Amino acid sequence: MSSLTDLPTPGSKSPDAEPRRALDRVLSLIERAGNALPHPIVLFTALFALLAVVSTALEIVGASVKIPGSDETKQVTGLFTGDGLRWLVENLIPNFATFPPIGAVLVLIMVVGLAEKTGLLETVMRATLARVPRAALPYAVALIASQAHMMSDVGAIVLPPLAALVFKSAGRHPVAGLIGGFACVTAGYAAGFTIGSLDALYVGITQQAASVLPAAEGLDIHLLINYFFTASSSIVLAALGGFLISRVLEPRLGPYEPAGEEAGEQQDLTLTPIQRRGLLATAVVVTLYLAGALALWLPPGAPLRGEDGAFVPSPFLSGIVPVLFGAFLLAGLTYGFTVRKLTSTEDAVTAVTDSVKSMSGYIVMMFVAAQVIALFTWSNVGVLLAVKAAALFNSMGVTGFWAIIVFVLLASCLNLFIVSGSALWSLVGPVFIPAFMLMGMSPALSQAAFRIGDSATGAITPMNPYLFLILAMLRQYEPDARLGTLISRLAIFVVPFMAVWLAILGIFYGFDLPLGPGATIGLK
Numbered sequence: 001m002s003s004l005t006d007l008p009t010p011g012s013k014s015p016d017a018e019p020r021r022a023l024d025r026v027l028s029l030i031e032r033a034g035n036a037l038p039h040p041i042v043l044f045t046a047l048f049a050l051l052a053v054v055s056t057a058l059e060i061v062g063a064s065v066k067i068p069g070s071d072e073t074k075q076v077t078g079l080f081t082g083d084g085l086r087w088l089v090e091n092l093i094p095n096f097a098t099f100p101p102i103g104a105v106l107v108l109i110m111v112v113g114l115a116e117k118t119g120l121l122e123t124v125m126r127a128t129l130a131r132v133p134r135a136a137l138p139y140a141v142a143l144i145a146s147q148a149h150m151m152s153d154v155g156a157i158v159l160p161p162l163a164a165l166v167f168k169s170a171g172r173h174p175v176a177g178l179i180g181g182f183a184c185v186t187a188g189y190a191a192g193f194t195i196g197s198l199d200a201l202y203v204g205i206t207q208q209a210a211s212v213l214p215a216a217e218g219l220d221i222h223l224l225i226n227y228f229f230t231a232s233s234s235i236v237l238a239a240l241g242g243f244l245i246s247r248v249l250e251p252r253l254g255p256y257e258p259a260g261e262e263a264g265e266q267q268d269l270t271l272t273p274i275q276r277r278g279l280l281a282t283a284v285v286v287t288l289y290l291a292g293a294l295a296l297w298l299p300p301g302a303p304l305r306g307e308d309g310a311f312v313p314s315p316f317l318s319g320i321v322p323v324l325f326g327a328f329l330l331a332g333l334t335y336g337f338t339v340r341k342l343t344s345t346e347d348a349v350t351a352v353t354d355s356v357k358s359m360s361g362y363i364v365m366m367f368v369a370a371q372v373i374a375l376f377t378w379s380n381v382g383v384l385l386a387v388k389a390a391a392l393f394n395s396m397g398v399t400g401f402w403a404i405i406v407f408v409l410l411a412s413c414l415n416l417f418i419v420s421g422s423a424l425w426s427l428v429g430p431v432f433i434p435a436f437m438l439m440g441m442s443p444a445l446s447q448a449a450f451r452i453g454d455s456a457t458g459a460i461t462p463m464n465p466y467l468f469l470i471l472a473m474l475r476q477y478e479p480d481a482r483l484g485t486l487i488s489r490l491a492i493f494v495v496p497f498m499a500v501w502l503a504i505l506g507i508f509y510g511f512d513l514p515l516g517p518g519a520t521i522g523l524k
Helices: 017-036 040-060 082-097 100-117 120-130 134-145 154-169 174-187 197-210 227-253 273-295 320-338 345-357 360-379 381-395 400-415 421-438 443-456 465-477 483-510
Strands: 064-066 073-075
Touching: 040 082, 040 360, 040 381, 040 421, 064 381, 082 360, 100 120, 100 197, 100 320, 100 345, 100 360, 120 134, 120 154, 120 273, 120 320, 134 154, 134 174, 134 227, 154 174, 154 465, 174 227, 174 443, 174 465, 174 483, 197 360, 197 421, 197 443, 227 443, 227 483, 273 320, 320 345, 360 381, 360 421, 381 421, 400 421, 400 443, 400 483, 421 443, 443 483, 465 483
Parallel strands: none
Antiparallel strands: 064 073
């Protein structure tokens, strides 16, 4: 890392040297604070131990909580008791095995990984960007970047250098494409009209956290509860991102003057004939598959409609993960065999297996997180904290959308230090989801707000490992670029993205628009 943050030559000065030094000091403080945090697995283990002690102490003093709006009173139960130890022994494995995010995330990772390893995702991005007119390039890059969570970390690795290349090929500044692409991938990470493993991860934790309250009974919490919000957000954020790239970032970079050999010059966006055949075959197969899936849901009397022929809720929505699994599987296999990246079924199995292997750390973290959330629920400490948090918000006069704004700001600050969305949502979700439910707000609204906070500051935190990868790429074009230089350019996107995204959520809130199919703003 030291090679990426070398200090400038002594005596060198620039007009913005002092602001950069101040920025570097702030970034160094954030970096040291983030480095001081333990690994998320250790963090969850410590939280579990703390919950065990606190729950036991609260049971000893006879703590209880009355659920507002009902006559039910819940007693806090401690882990270090006879009942607690029996609960732990009997439920340690079920807590993990039935944890909602596990199955959905792993199922989607298998097939998204297949599509990535066959080269389909990169080819789609190349084909899209290569045909975009010069003036529309920033907006196209921002739009594609807003869908990047579908590809997980692949988007942050592949899209920025491709954007730099296509900018350069069009006679625009490649650094604007590189930095703008990365900024839009991260700051708008949880937006998009595409669906991926991130959505499964979010909704699983949301479902588990909401279940601590009786009001969760009857709520249809499915993969698409934020779809209307994220889809519309991605369009608006794409327009905003494109504007910031072309009207704010690129003019500040000045004219581009190539110097020396650049690795990007050896790349070519043009698709080969076999890649074009692969995309065409994939498009045909996936279109036919999706048409068949919709035919099982849309017509009157279709088998995937809900009770009394309802669109929402319905087996189609509750089973959207298997539907997406089939789409990605067919896409990956069709493209892979067409372009000869796959030559046998064993190649496909290997690609899927390797994708799951990469999730080993996530699986271990989810094992511990599942125990923490289960203990929150069983001990009633989660309900107690939620009631106290709701009462605190009310006593401070922070209610309604103001509470959402405060929560987004809190999540954005925490995101500077805990960049794992699953870890952060597992930490704050069990408290704030029930708290907002007690204030009359749905879990779908809490999750939508968290999406904003979990994305907006991701571009500027030194805890983001891809930040340093982008800095290394930046130095191909600007050998003297430093971390502060990169962060100052990325910071252009943070506040506008957060403000505009909050405004979009405010529109949904103010007009009581559904955030997704059957997902209302308030509790019915």
